Amino acid sequence: MMGGHHAVSGAAAWLAITTNVNLGSVNLGFGLFEMTRWETLAGAIICAGAAMLPDADHHSATIARSLPPVSNLVTRMISAVSGGHRNGTHSLLGILGFALFAWIVDKWAVATESWGVVYPGAAVFAVLLISFAVKTMKFMPAILCWIIAVAGAGFVGMNAPDERSWFFLAVLLGAAVHILGDMLTVGGVNWLWPIKIRAPRWFRKLPVIGGSWKANGRVAIPVLGATGSNAEWVLASALTSYVVVALLVA
Numbered sequence: 001m002m003g004g005h006h007a008v009s010g011a012a013a014w015l016a017i018t019t020n021v022n023l024g025s026v027n028l029g030f031g032l033f034e035m036t037r038w039e040t041l042a043g044a045i046i047c048a049g050a051a052m053l054p055d056a057d058h059h060s061a062t063i064a065r066s067l068p069p070v071s072n073l074v075t076r077m078i079s080a081v082s083g084g085h086r087n088g089t090h091s092l093l094g095i096l097g098f099a100l101f102a103w104i105v106d107k108w109a110v111a112t113e114s115w116g117v118v119y120p121g122a123a124v125f126a127v128l129l130i131s132f133a134v135k136t137m138k139f140m141p142a143i144l145c146w147i148i149a150v151a152g153a154g155f156v157g158m159n160a161p162d163e164r165s166w167f168f169l170a171v172l173l174g175a176a177v178h179i180l181g182d183m184l185t186v187g188g189v190n191w192l193w194p195i196k197i198r199a200p201r202w203f204r205k206l207p208v209i210g211g212s213w214k215a216n217g218r219v220a221i222p223v224l225g226a227t228g229s230n231a232e233w234v235l236a237s238a239l240t241s242y243v244v245v246a247l248l249v250a
């Protein structure tokens, strides 16, 4: 899946679980989590950025080019640790790693006189995630990218201590949605990495479903075809419309 499409599916997933707005008789969200309006909005953009994170294993992905030269270096390191593209970061272990990282940076709390308790680690991580998400909107001028990133990070850094679970949740959901998205393309993913359960030869020879479980252990439900296919564009357009409507109504 392409970077921008991952980002929009992250935002859509976040709005689906946190909003509970009705458009006529159509329910636009499941409202599983109680959020303030600002948490809904900030969560959508953090989740969109987190939905780009698994491709940090790929040195030419959108996020590698987000903040050069730091981003190039970081993506090379992550790629080395996670065994290359679509391996470690595209697995349950990867989701856990990203969520754990969000949880750890969020533990760094500093008491200040004028602003109360602030969260510098979470704020810096938020700048990164937001810049990934905004970077996918190519029409966005750089100055506006910075304003959005700083405003979002300010919100993450100063959000009340008893209301912080949404940040962790947004990172977790974003990473999971990314992997789901890639599973819908022909390449597929190995959720169980580093465990590799190879498809037996007889399975791979089966008609229709034979390609869904591969010799390299990856599984795919390739309804979108190859990355960047027309089907992927159609899905991304539908998700974008959903995000716009849900944001407007919420």
Ligand SMILES: [Zn+2]
Residues within 6 Å of the ligand: 001, 054, 055, 086, 090, 178, 182
């Ligand atoms: Zn990916």
